Amino acid sequence: MWLISLISCNRSALPSTKTADAKKAPVAPLPEAAQWRAKRQTGIDFVAAGITPSEWSMDIDFSRQILFKPYSSATLVAEMPKPQPIGKRSGVLLDARVGGGLVATASRRSYAANRPSRMKVYIEPTAARDNLTGRTYAYTVRVDANGRRYQGYGSFIKGSDRLDGTWTLETFKGQRVRAGQFPSNELPQLMIDLSDNKVEGTTGCNKLKGEIIADGDHVQFTVKNTTNKKCANPFEETYLEALQQSTLFRIGKDRLTLLANGQYVMTLTKAP
Structure with missing residues (x-):
């Protein structure tokens, strides 16, 4: 894969x-260019966001962790799992355990321990469109967390x-x-x-x-x-x-x- x-x-x-x-x-240059440059300097490899504006965002460091930020609830932090192949389009599933570390509150000003739970991230090589800007991105991203499914787009920023x-x-x-x-x-x-x-x-x-x-x-x-x-x-x-x-x-x-x-x-x- x-x-x-x-x-x-x-x-x-x-x-x-x-x-x-x-x-x-x-x-x-892309509107995100400066932001992506800053994220690359901190080790981020992949970013994603919701198709509906201001719904959620995600940063993934493939050597360390997944940081999922739904804007209406607490930020979830999960240790990076082993990627699993999915489907016929060479997509991957990241089935991560949340709660082994810390979870940021929605205000992002403090962190609190969280009960163990699971977060599934699906990354598929199918183009997706940002409804706010009209820009097309190379990957479709789905996230199962907090008892619901989130959908959006993603980019390998490196x-x-x-x-x-x-x-x-x-x-x-x-x-x-x-x-x-x-x-x-x-x-x-x-x-x-x-x-x-x-x-x-x-x-x-x-x-x-x-x-x-x-x-x-x-x-x-x-x-x-x-x-x-x-x-x-x-x-x-x-x-x-x-x-x-x-x-x-x-x-x-x-x-x-x-x-x-x-x-x-x-x-x-x-x-x-």
């Missing part, structure tokens, strides 16, 4: 070019740490691709360098160069230019458009999945 694998992991100049027709302008490197196209819109179908007889690739927010790569015909913005599991590619080699390659335009429409990603077992409008667009594998 690649989601369990992901959780475990958390414990030269181009020739003459033409300017690509960008389908959308680069996005601004996900972008694993984007750097060379990625080779594996599937595109559900179809596996082969080197022989491209004029170059080579699979398209992306070379990502987040330290400079740069992306370079190939389309199976031309080379590309552009920019990338990524935080957590949100991403935006902007292709600035490509080489101008003439190829009988109708795939290229569709590929560049899909790349620039991608807004979310998931990484697991050296496989990168890009999503647009919450739907799978392409998968790429990490080069050795």
Whole structure:
């Protein structure tokens, strides 16, 4: 299960070019960027919140604990359990015992011992929408606690740490691709360098160069230019458009999945 694998992991100049027709302008940094940066510094790996505004939030440190904060009742703290695989979509269940430690009161000003109980957290790789902002997130999260079920969205806020490197196209819109179908007889690739927010790569015909913005599991590619080699390659335009429409990603077992409008667009594998 690649989601369990992901959780475990958390414990030269181009020739003459033409300017690509960008389908959308680069996005601004995420509204949560500063908050996520602060949480990463305290060891938080995954965050979640309720689809209904101001209902609940959750911080998970996969090496330590789960902190669940329903805004109408006491905050629950649970030691991190062993993730269990669920369903056919490579989701995970965190079946945690609450009460082995301390539970914060709703005011978050004091802590009190709590009777032992259980909290079940389901993380599934299905896109979910924040009703308040309209933004789409890469994971659906359900929480069973306090005798009720909470539903929301979640993000691996350290996900972008694993984007750097060379990625080779594996599937595109559900179809596996082969080197022989491209004029170059080579699979398209992306070379990502987040330290400079740069992306370079190939389309199976031309080379590309552009920019990338990524935080957590949100991403935006902007292709600035490509080489101008003439190829009988109708795939290229569709590929560049899909790349620039991608807004979310998931990484697991050296496989990168890009999503647009919450739907799978392409998968790429990490080069050795």
